[in-house]
Amino acid sequence: MPEDTPSLPVPANLPVPHEPPLSRLERDFVMLAVLVRIQHMRHDEAMKLVNALLALGQRTPEVLLAKAVVESSLENHESVLETIRELDRLDPPEFHSGRKIDERVRVRSFMKARASFGQTGALDEEGRASLDFYLRQGREKPKRKKRR
Numbered sequence: 001m002p003e004d005t006p007s008l009p010v011p012a013n014l015p016v017p018h019e020p021p022l023s024r025l026e027r028d029f030v031m032l033a034v035l036v037r038i039q040h041m042r043h044d045e046a047m048k049l050v051n052a053l054l055a056l057g058q059r060t061p062e063v064l065l066a067k068a069v070v071e072s073s074l075e076n077h078e079s080v081l082e083t084i085r086e087l088d089r090l091d092p093p094e095f096h097s098g099r100k101i102d103e104r105v106r107v108r109s110f111m112k113a114r115a116s117f118g119q120t121g122a123l124d125e126e127g128r129a130s131l132d133f134y135l136r137q138g139r140e141k142p143k144r145k146k147r148r
Helices: 024-039 043-055 061-073 077-090 103-120 125-138
Strands: none
Touching: 024 043, 024 061, 043 061, 061 077, 061 103, 077 103, 103 125
16 A cells, blocks of 8 residues: 555544454354365465454464464464463463373474474474473373283
């Protein structure tokens, strides 16, 4: 857009909607559209949908995780790290002894390690810890035989 083009006037007293702009079903439908585009390697289109959700105020853990996945696919390493840090603040991973770790937490740690390596070509302390966590949590623990 040319620099000398005046911006459009925005009314000062716009009504504030009382309902969220999207219902949960509508958000889930858009998230499904994001997933389909990721599967078909159409990452630019997926990113546009994620950005649209964020612009509509849908800053949920699911949307932020989708943003991190798309950014990781586009190799925008700095943005991946920023998004995962925001996701960690919004939805901190919970660790309980004896419980299996949620797969989304493992994915976040893998993307954090990958983005850390992608930025510098080496793992910093945070990236190394993330990779270690990812690898430790992925190992199957041997099943104990029951005694009779």
